Amino acid sequence: MDPLAIQMNIDPRKNKMIMNIVGKRKIEEETALVPSTSKISNNNVPSHLRSIEDIAENLIDNLIYVEWKTDVFRKSAYNPPAASLPGLAQLLSATSNLSIADKLGPMPNWPIERNISMEKEKQMLKQGLRPSYYNRKEKKHWLAFDLLTIIEYAKTFPVIHQLSEQDRIVLLKSVSLLCYNLQQSWFSYESKSDTVIHPDGTPPLTMRYFGVEYSKKSILPFMRDHVDKKEYCLLKAIILCNPATAGLSDEGVQLLTTERERYSRALFLYCMANRGLLGPAHYAAVLSLVDMIEHQAKRQKDMHLLLRIELPNRCRVQLIEEVMD
Known part of the structure; x- marks a missing residue:
């Protein structure tokens, strides 16, 4: 994967973290071309002879690659109708769709101007009406699209494909909303916003119902503890690989336990270093x-249930219903 080929709003050559990883990749490639007189080449060192720190660093680098691709996917012009999205089983059985963002490029005309107060928007939604900016083709159904993004993110993990089909569905049904919230909070924090925002500049539906202060609460811990991107990527992987998910098979629990321990160990080593x-x-x-x-x-699921009652004729999205159930 070439990080410089990723469509980004900011030139990746100005990003120190990206260039450091690119530099390491180039060194590895050049080293591989140099004949070695040693019986053990640099690229064939047995894993048990590599330091724990090196293994953790490689693990982090891979997670950052995936996160870049995920971020590009979120900001891309790819915008399938929410109602057309299939359920978890079909999405998980398909190949990863992250690369479509490279073909379509970024979404134009962002940020979107709302021209309506949050309270007025809330009242319209309760009446089953849609603010005019909802009809713009650049506007994504962010809950549906971000849940789709999490599924595509999860499919980049080899351990997900080692799970049985039933275990994959059980796991993603449980952890998708958690990863979704973490992803939203990190994006907002990284964008230097003190409230949750989407890539198009619009606020999430939860802010309209729970208020601005609720939205700020998910950003404050990142600000208080000065969480960095590598820590975020590791935490997201830890949340994804949750062996305590109810309904997993014994084999699934074992696979996810081993995988989560890898990310937890890497996070601890990184924090110590x-x-x-x-x-x-x-x-x-x-x-x-x-x-x-x-x-x-939990609050989002409660809100979703209330909206079902208040707006029984509201169009339902299969992916959302499965995750919120």
């Missing part, structure tokens, strides 16, 4: 973000 004596406390602080997003997910 970058935070010094504060490493253990920071590691605990990063993991504590899970409690916040679990609380968010």
Whole structure:
């Protein structure tokens, strides 16, 4: 995967983190072309002889690659109608669709101008009406699209394909909303917003119902603890690989336990290397973000149930219904 080929609003050559990884990849490629007189070449070092730190660093690099692709996918011109999205089983059985973003490029005409107060918008939605900006072709159904994004993100993990079909469905039904909330909060924090926003500049539906202060709560922990991108990527992988998900088979639990331990170990090593004596406390602080997003997910499911009652004729999206059930 070439990170410089990813469509981004900001020139990737100005991003120090990206260029560091590109540099390491180039060194690896050049080293592979140099004949070695050693019986063990640099590229064939057995995994048990590699340092734990090197393994953790490679793991983090791979997660950052996936996150870049995911971010490009979110910002792309790809915008399927929410009602056309299939359920979890069909999405998980299909090949990854992240690469479509490279073909379509970024969505034009963002950010979207709303020209309506949040309270007025809330009243219109309760009446079954749609604000005019909802009809713009650049406007995405963000709950549906971001859940789709999480499914595509999950399919980049080899462990997901090692699970049985039933285990994949059970897992993603449980963790998709958690990853969705973490992804939204990180994007908003990285965009230097103190409230949750979508890539097109619009606020989420939850802000209209729960208020601005509720939205701020999901950003404050990132600001308070100065969480960085590598820590976020590792936490997202930890949340995805949840062996405690109810309904998993014994084999699925074992696979996910092993995978989660890899990411947890990498996060701990990274915190220790970058935070010094504060490493253990920071590691605990990063993991504590899970409690916040679990609380968010519970409130969102409650809100979804209330909307079903208030708006019984509202168009339902299969993917959303399965995740919210």
